């Protein structure tokens with residue numbers, strides 16, 4: 001298919017459907033906005049489930065649109081993926097995240113940062129080379145960067161993804177499997193790839209109060225992960241009761257509104273010192 005328009009890719013040939021006029025406008029605005037400081041990095045803390053110590057954050061991007069205000073990732077990440085903008089977006093998010101974590105480490109707070117990767121940003125670029133150069137430029141130890149991938153992102157080209165993950169793991173970057181339990185081939189994936197962490201999808205975590213099936217699932221995933229030597233993170237922890245259940249199950253880290261909502265990255269050092277005081 002012919003997919004170029006004035007020399008710029010508008011439709012990804014692999015994309016499912018053409019965009020609506022409103023979405024098409026967003027595509028152009030996102031393309032212009034990238035590199036113009038319109039992406040805003042928010043971070044959400046993750047704590048040791050036993051001690052409550054904050055050891056890391058997840059980077060969650062928002063788009064400060066000049067007219068529409070703050071747009072959430074569910075609204076623009078899929079558009080970026082379908083229109084050839086996801087690699088530029090991922091590069092910008094990685095730079096913001098690595099720069100922030102390097103600043104915290106330099107100030108005496110070595111807190112790790114996790115960045116979400118779309119399936120489409122795994123292949124077709126030299127991601128490992130870019131990450132390596134970025135870590136060197138910002139002087140962030142590789143062990144303070146975690147990359148979160150979904151199970152489905154490993155399906156398109158399993159061998160290519162496995163090679164990429166081996167490269168990143170060799171550099172010392174930590175690898176996490178996101179939304180665990182919602183995709184396919186979970187078990188073979190865990191055995192095959194050099195993962196460090198499993199994130200249990202919040203749909204299961206939120207069912208911990210009252211849903212016996214969800215409790216069984218979460219307990220099994222925690223046991224499985226721990227037995228494989230992985231860290232297990234529970235996302236979507238909204239109250240203390242759920243935290244307590246997860247702690248009893250042996251879950252490694254918790255993340256969710258109970259600890260904090262995602263906050264602007266610049267607010268994190270202040271949030272952390274306040275958290276440590278209380």
Ligand code: C2E
Nearest residue numbers: 060061072073074077093116117118236237238256257262
């Ligand atoms: P995710 O990776 O599963 O991120 C967790 C989402 O759950 C975030 O939504 C977060 O704000 C929300 N959340 C956290 N704690 C709680 C809680 O206790 N209760 C509830 N109900 N929700 C909670 P957000 O920030 O809207 O991000 C949505 C999705 O967008 C993310 O899901 C991730 O898949 C994607 N995303 C975000 N930032 C990026 C990025 O930089 N790159 C890529 N490729 N995807 C991103």
Ligand code: CA
Nearest residue numbers: 058116148178
């Ligand atoms: Ca995530």
Ligand code: CA
Nearest residue numbers: 169173174196
């Ligand atoms: Ca590793």
Ligand code: CA
Nearest residue numbers: 179201202235
């Ligand atoms: Ca999730």
